[in-house]
Amino acid sequence: MNMKTLVNTTGLSEDQTMIREAVLEILQGTLPREEIRRLDDTKEYPLAAYQALADSGFLGLFFEEQYGGAGASYKDLTSFMETLGYHYAGLGQAVMITTIYAGGHVSKFGSDELKARIIPGIIDGSIKMSLAMSEPGTGSDVAGLKTKAVKTDGGYVLNGTKVWISGAHVADYIVVIARTDASASRHEGLTTFLVDTKSAGVTINPLSMLGRRTTHANEVVLEDVFVPEANRIGEEGKTWKNLMKCLAMERLGLAAISAGNCYRIVEDAAEYATQRVQFDQPISSFQVIQHKLVDMWIMAEQARQATYRVAEILDAGEHAIEETSIAKIIATENNFKVADIGLQVYGGSGYAMEYDMQMYFRDSRVGPIGGGTNEIQRNVLAKRMGL
Known part of the structure; x- marks a missing residue:
């Protein structure tokens, strides 16, 4: 297969x-x-x-x-x-x-x-590159971030700590969201900067995470880091609106990766089931296993259809606000469900490190958390419903 x-x-x-x-x-x-x-x-x-x-x-x-x-x-x-x-x-x-x-x-x-x-x-x-938004005390509350950027001759000086920053350990540059106006409202006074990771005052500390180990998360500490004016991205204090404009592509990418991963998991589980013999026959001949594999395939197809629907809407020039949140929820949650069922199909082998299923299980769990938690996505949808 x-x-x-x-x-x-x-x-x-x-x-x-x-x-x-x-x-x-x-x-x-x-x-x-x-x-x-x-x-x-x-x-x-x-x-x-x-x-x-x-x-x-x-x-x-x-x-x-x-x-x-x-x-x-x-x-x-x-x-x-x-x-x-x-x-x-x-x-x-x-x-x-x-x-x-x-x-x-x-x-x-x-x-x-x-x-x-x-x-x-x-x-x-x-x-x-890498993107540094999340902080130890904020998480989903991006508007509450504390990292400061103070204007100085020729640029800005940044101070603050970011956390859960994937890929920062290999990044040449980090896009950092910082507060340039402490007196502004929560959604104002935020500015985006391109920080050279070789700059004095930049410290990157790798973190040990459950999954996605090859692009693992990091802590990024900024201590009196000078960023030249030319490395400011967009207008000062206008980052919040820009962040919102980036969300469609981010959520589409997350959904697409999860949808594709669903199919890999289904195929691996189906192949294993045809080779694993119990009671003198491959376990794929048992209806209970067949139904698990079919349910996995259905969830993979749901994820895929929701994702391509977003792409089609965006290509038509529409915003797809609701559809991107829906696709992100469906694809990432189905990815973990498929991995969970796949691990059950493998039985004890699924729990063993020499098989890939345990990696799929670990890697898929971050989907509903990263890129805007699925709870945040549901908040977006609730507002769109007028609730």
Whole structure:
């Protein structure tokens, strides 16, 4: 069984189908199963596969042609991110951290000079980035962040601590959200900065996390860090509105990675079930196992359909506010449910570290937490309902 037998590619363009096939070919050569297991165990960044994608031009999908990008459609990007999630969700997260989470702020709100300086490096893989919003005392309350940026000659001086910052340990630059006006209301006075990780006063402390070990979270401490005026992203004090404009692509990316990962889990569980013999027959012949696998497939398809629906709406020029939150909820929660059922299908083997199912289980659990918790997504939807 393989992805083609489960995923109906009807509705995808020839280019989108080619993206899927080309990416899988690259990753099968640069990031085989045994290498994924090794990287997960040693908590190493998937550098070879990441660079292979860059060398093949795939990181350019996210950016405008004038900066060397491909100016891809949302549906193109969904096909790409779904494929990454299918092969290895950690690599999907690695790509998303630089290109969407952090790079999106540069491409949408950076000056022409900043875009020309940073985006080509993102595309060719020489610049990796991270986004630093969350703080020890804020979490989902982004508007309550305490990191300060004080204006000085030629720039700003930043002080504060960020936490749960994925990918910061390999980042060349970190996009930092800081407060430039302490007297402003909660949603005002926030400004975005591009911080060079080699700057004096920047300390990055890796954290040991349950899953997504290859792009693990970090604590980022900023002590009197000078950021030049040219590295401010967007207008001073206008970050909140800009953050809201970035959410659609962020949530679409999260949903696409989770949807693709669902299919990988279903296929692995189905393959295992056909090989695992109990009572003189493969367990896939038992209806109870068949129904579990079918339920997993249904949830994978639900995640996929919700995700591509968002891409189609965005490509039509609409905002898809409700649809992005719905897709993020469905895809990430289904991802964990599928992994949970898959582990049950594996039985004791699913609990053993030499099988991938335990990694899927660990990695999928962060989905409902990261990128705006699913409780926050439900709050958004409640407001849209007028509640």
